[in-house]
Amino acid sequence: MASAAPAAGTPMLPVEHRGILTIGVMGAMVMQILDTTIANVALPHMQTSLGATVDTVTWVLTSYIVATAIALPATGWLSDRIGSRNLFLVSVGVFVIASMLCGVANSLPLMVAFRIVQGVAAAFINPLSQTAMLDINPPERAAKAMSVWGMGVMVGPIMGPVIGGFLTENYNWRWVFYVNVPVGLLTLAILWWQLPSRPRARRTFDYLGFIYVGLAVAAFQLMLDRGQTEDWFSSWEIVAEGLIAIAALWMAVIHLATARKPLFDRELFRNRNLVMGMLFMVVIGISTMAPMALLPPMLQQLFGYPVIDTGMMMAPRGVGVLATMWIAGQLMGKVDTRIVIVVGLILFAGSLRMMAGYSLEMDYWPVVTAGFIQGLGMGFVFMPLNALAFATLDNRYRTDGASILNLMRSIGQSAGISMVTVMLARNIQTSHADLGAHVTDQTLPAADLLARVPALGQTAAAFADAMVNREAAMIAYVDDFYLMAWISIAVVPLVFLLRKPKGKLEVVHSE
Structure with a gap:
């Protein structure tokens, strides 16, 4: 009952x-x-x-x-x-x-x-x-x-x-x-x-369901965390982890759909808001953690900021989150919560578009400004989404629902970090090749002189290569920011699949 x-x-x-x-x-x-x-x-x-x-x-x-x-x-x-x-x-x-x-x-x-x-x-x-x-x-x-x-x-x-x-x-x-x-x-x-x-x-505890789900999640997380260092599917370890994740996920789905007392009550997956919340948690995991994984190495390696300064430059993002989460809390029940989420996604995508305009000549202000706006967007998305996900869920299922949502966010975070790391590495190589093709005798007027002095020529070549590497890395970071901006915009229409609770937003219960 x-x-x-x-x-x-x-x-x-x-x-x-x-x-x-x-x-x-x-x-x-x-x-x-x-x-x-x-x-x-x-x-x-x-x-x-x-x-x-x-x-x-x-x-x-x-x-x-x-x-x-x-x-x-x-x-x-x-x-x-x-x-x-x-x-x-x-x-x-x-x-x-x-x-x-x-x-x-x-x-x-x-x-x-x-x-x-x-x-x-x-x-x-x-x-x-x-x-x-x-x-x-x-x-x-x-x-x-x-x-x-x-x-x-x-x-x-x-x-x-x-x-x-x-x-x-x-x-x-x-x-x-x-x-x-x-x-x-x-x-x-x-x-x-x-x-x-x-x-x-x-x-009763569904041991078989727990083993299937745990095996699928563990293999998938290991594949994502170790993929870059092991060169992805050229490594038998990553291939094995990928196959185990797929097989265990398939068995978990079949088991949870047919077991008499599954690990998660099937009623959870009949709740549209919770299911949509799971999807959005994956997207939020990708969109929020990926920039935070990219910014520290970018600021420290390309711009030369120390660890403490890097952390301080990222702090305004937290100020933005605090501001809009408070505002969003005041708006709940007064405006359609789905509109608040849409505004947050647009702000978030706009901040990523600003980050896609970063250059090696900028100072710290663009980082602070984009981070603050990104925090504003995150605050408008995360809290209202959590409230909607639980708004139509019976309170018996709160703990299971919370664990599923947190699991989806964790998977999204790992997937997002792996995705942008892979793209970064590959785009650096591609951009380096494209830029390096333009470094020729014709584009370097002093190339003739440098060729006659071997020591000077080697130093100049190393300096040119370092400059090309730096520019290629900046282009790769910009490409990652563009991708995340488009992901944030692409999920906006899905917001309206969330069911709007009748009256004031609160946790309601099934009869």
Whole structure:
């Protein structure tokens, strides 16, 4: 039977100090989100300390992402089995302990093992935090709750490189992990004090479905994360991972469609808003993470900015997100939420078009301006989309729905980063060949003179090649920004496939 809808003004799980609990829930979620990007800037320092190579040190990132993706589908079952409160507390506690162990790790195998534990704990924090924010707020405040939650999701990855760069430069790369300990302990204390639990439910676990989904996600994530370093499908490893991902996905779809008690209730996939939300989460993952993956190396390698300055130049994106998420929260129920999402997508595409106009002669202002506008667009898209995805979903399915949406966003992020990285590498080669073809004796008036002085000629040739490389890289970055702008525009018509809730936007329940 469907769960009864709470009366207006009454949350599903009333709490005494909702504001304090919100701080605790958001602290746990932001801590987990930060760890997806905070370690990126510290990788060169880790490589030296852990005795790793350029290729193997990336497992510090890959192990965390893959472990999170595999564990995510089990969130709903575990929440029903042991209670949402117990699962949340255990997840935060294990995350803090794993963070401390990552900080003391003295070898790459130990670091990877601790990151896997950290990733598994992180998998449950995100959907549980989203569910908790909906549960402790009355239906009419659901949109604003998603606004607050969304701010953490979008600002966390932006602030990760800034905080990571500061800690690495001024202290030690180990503080990238140690910083989680005081934050995590404070968060754990608040959650222990105030967090209520959803009702438990007797629910069998679909082991076969979990294995199929986990295998498909793990193989796909490994293929994306390792593809560039292994030269994609010229490597048997990548071919094997691709085939395993396809086969496991096919078996997962058939099993979930025919099993008597599947891993995810089939009712979830009959909800049009949730299904469309899954599609948009993939697009959001691609569009939001790809620019954040491209900008740091572009600013540091082509323009010569240090890590701290790079982080500060990306910070205005977070300011834009905070501004429009607050505005979007105020607009909910007053204007068609789908129009707000469309405006956000157009702003986002416009910012990417501005980024496609970057040149090697510009200063930092175009980066700051485009980043701020991009943040405005992200705020108008992410929070309203989350609110619409849950607006017509029965509250029994909130945890499963949240875990699916987070899984789709994670897959989109990995796919987006891999896609733009591949395009960048290939477009650099193509542009280098095109530009290099124009460097001839006719285009260099002093080529004759340089040819007579071999040492001078070699220096000039190396300088010319470096200039061509730099220009080719800039062209490749611009091409990536163009692609993401078109992806953002292409999905605009799909927004109107989302069902508009009747009356004021709130979480409604099936009869």
